[in-house]
Each structure stands twice: as structure tokens, then as C-alpha cells.
Amino acid sequence: MQGTIAHAVALVLEGNAALRGVSSTGLDNGHSTMTFCEFVRFVDLASTPTGWSERTVAEDPTAWFGYLKERGFNELRLSHGPSGGTNPNGVPDRMLAAFIGGGGRWQIQASRPRGSDSWESRWTVGDRERADRRIWQVTYGRVARNQPPSADESIDLQALRDELREALVRIKAFASKQGLDNFAVCFANGLDDLAAPSPVHAFHKELANPSLLPLAAIQLLSAAQSAWVFGGMGSWNDLGFDGEDQATYESISEALYGTVNRAIVAATNSSASGSTCAPDPDPGSDKPGKRVWWKRFG
Incomplete structure (x- = not known):
């Protein structure tokens, strides 16, 4: 993240x-x-x-x-x-x-x-x-x-967790097929965090506050950190492919980016007294x- x-x-x-x-x-x-x-x-x-x-x-x-x-x-x-x-x-x-x-x-x-x-x-x-x-x-x-x-x-955090899991499964499969093992590990770590009772791979572990957040929110914030690959030179954004692979890459990348950001917002806002998203x-x-x-x- x-x-x-x-x-x-x-x-x-x-x-x-x-x-x-x-x-x-x-x-x-x-x-x-x-x-x-x-x-x-x-x-x-x-x-x-x-x-x-x-x-x-x-x-x-x-x-x-x-x-x-x-x-x-x-x-x-x-x-x-x-x-x-x-x-x-x-x-x-x-x-x-x-x-x-x-x-x-x-x-x-x-x-x-x-x-x-x-x-x-x-x-x-x-x-x-x-x-x-x-x-x-x-x-x-x-x-x-x-x-x-x-x-x-x-916001249904459980449904959003399922959506993020689906996006990660798709993009991990693509990364593995292309031999992008380092990125595949990031997506696998995100999947691990979605199923873990506490953060496993997340860097900012202070964000996991069980006194303030439900488990699904902690999992979403942890997975969002682990699976964040959107940077500059050398990042997932810096890749390019031929033909249909490029179209697939663009589609799954946009899907993950949108889902991760919605997950961050929803999980964070579950800490508010009304537990709803702005x-x-x-x-x-x-x-x-x-x-x-x-x-x-x-």
C-alpha cells in the first residue's frame, strides 16, 4: 500500500x-x-x-x-x-x-x-x-x-473480501503463467492475509486493531498492503505484453486496483461508529x- x-x-x-x-x-x-x-x-x-x-x-x-x-x-x-x-x-x-x-x-x-x-x-x-x-x-x-x-x-465486508480474493486468484495465475514469480508471491501473500486470523505479511501491522475493527476489515487491510504492486519503474505498472496478453493484463490490473482501493476504504471506515463507507x-x-x-x- x-x-x-x-x-x-x-x-x-x-x-x-x-x-x-x-x-x-x-x-x-x-x-x-x-x-x-x-x-x-x-x-x-x-x-x-x-x-x-x-x-x-x-x-x-x-x-x-x-x-x-x-x-x-x-x-x-x-x-x-x-x-x-x-x-x-x-x-x-x-x-x-x-x-x-x-x-x-x-x-x-x-x-x-x-x-x-x-x-x-x-x-x-x-x-x-x-x-x-x-x-x-x-x-x-x-x-x-x-x-x-x-x-x-x-458495506458487506465479507462480499468484498470474496471479490478481492477472486481478483487476486486471477492476477496471480496470470503472473505465474508469465513467469513473474516475484509478483506472484505478492498476490499469494495477499491471499494468505485474506484467510489469516492476524496479519502475516502486512508491513503496517499497527493497522490491525481488533478493538476497533472486525476480522474481515483487518484481513482486507492486510491483503491490500501485501498485494499492492502499483508503483513506478520496475513495478507491475511497468510491464507490457503482446496481443491478448496485454488486454488481459490491463483488465486484471484495473480490476485489482479498483477492488483494493474499495477494500481499503470499506475496511477503514468500519472503524467509524456507524460502520458505513463515506x-x-x-x-x-x-x-x-x-x-x-x-x-x-x-
Whole structure:
């Protein structure tokens, strides 16, 4: 799973644990998703004659959770939608997943009874020479506020697990047929994680919180990490084939990418008190700040 996605997942999970008073590891510098982060801060955006200004509302995730709780927010949800207008060349999102800001729109909705606010991350490189390798400066900006409450959408985690298993079986068979043994192992690891009582191959094992998530959600998040092969040079995206094999490759790759992302969203959102998934963000929305903030780092 891409590091930026894993971080958003961890932020939602740890945030819901804090808002619900559930035992968890916390999201400090010792968390695996924070390993390479110099800082993670949260800002409000304001329109000025020269552009957008930023006002810091929290200097770290723990302070942000407190900020939300004090203002009556009771849950966080993750959402993912296609790049839309931020990807004018029509390149499939899976082909851009290796780039910061690529692979679709990932947002976090902070909800309270009268509505929700949307937050989106910006990752920039700081000092590349840091001895501790904490080079990423991460800022989550509030890109929309006081949105109407979303209608609940029930998600069948068991059915989604079956769908992911089917996608992994198909793509593993293709990889094995093509002699792509390293990739076949990734897909086999994903299948193992879907059937395991606890994470086997997943890197970010802190995401598996049985106090917050049902087993099916833990399995989905673990499998999504193990089977994530969508990167840049040398990754699954970098392959090419002849004739019908290329068409098969494109089809099974798109199927896996879409299913994995839906699995990440559904599993993460099962940590919310209502255990439902947030709707995909509207990439064409003209709500103040949303499009401009994205273009700054997309």
C-alpha cells in the first residue's frame, strides 16, 4: 500500500480510536506510517487576494484528534475517488499511483451531527540529507467544511473480501503463467492475509486493531498492503505484453486496483461508529478551496 494511503488509513483509525475512547497504539513518531515524516500538521485555508493562506489548527495528529473532539466531531471516514479534472490526460489512476497526489483523490471526512469537513494531504520533501531520513513534511488542509451529512451506505465486508480474493486468484495465475514469480508471491501473500486470523505479511501491522475493527476489515487491510504492486519503474505498472496478453493484463490490473482501493476504504471506515463507507469525493466540485488546494501539489 502506498505510504501516503497507509498514513491516511492510520489517521482515520487512530482518530476514531481517540474519538471513541478505544484502546490503540496512537499515531506518534514510533508508528510505522510516521517513520519518514518530519512533521504532520493540520491547517485551515483562507482565501486572500494573492491566493490561499494557511492557519495551523494542530501541530500533530494527537492534537488534531483533540481539536476535533472539542468541536463535537465524533468520527472520521476515508474516501477515494478518481482523479477527474486533476488528471487531464486521461492516464489510468493506477499508472499514477507511484506519484505524490496520483492514483485518485484520497480525503478524510470528519463528521458531526450537523455536517462534515473534508481534509486532504499535501506531501512535500524537506531536507533530503537528514540522518534520520524523516524528509517528508505532511500537511492536511481542510478543503471543505460544513458539508451536508452523507447518507449511510452499508458495506458487506465479507462480499468484498470474496471479490478481492477472486481478483487476486486471477492476477496471480496470470503472473505465474508469465513467469513473474516475484509478483506472484505478492498476490499469494495477499491471499494468505485474506484467510489469516492476524496479519502475516502486512508491513503496517499497527493497522490491525481488533478493538476497533472486525476480522474481515483487518484481513482486507492486510491483503491490500501485501498485494499492492502499483508503483513506478520496475513495478507491475511497468510491464507490457503482446496481443491478448496485454488486454488481459490491463483488465486484471484495473480490476485489482479498483477492488483494493474499495477494500481499503470499506475496511477503514468500519472503524467509524456507524460502520458505513463515506461516498467518493466529487473531483469536479467547486467548493471553496478544494480544486485550488489540490492543484498546488497534484
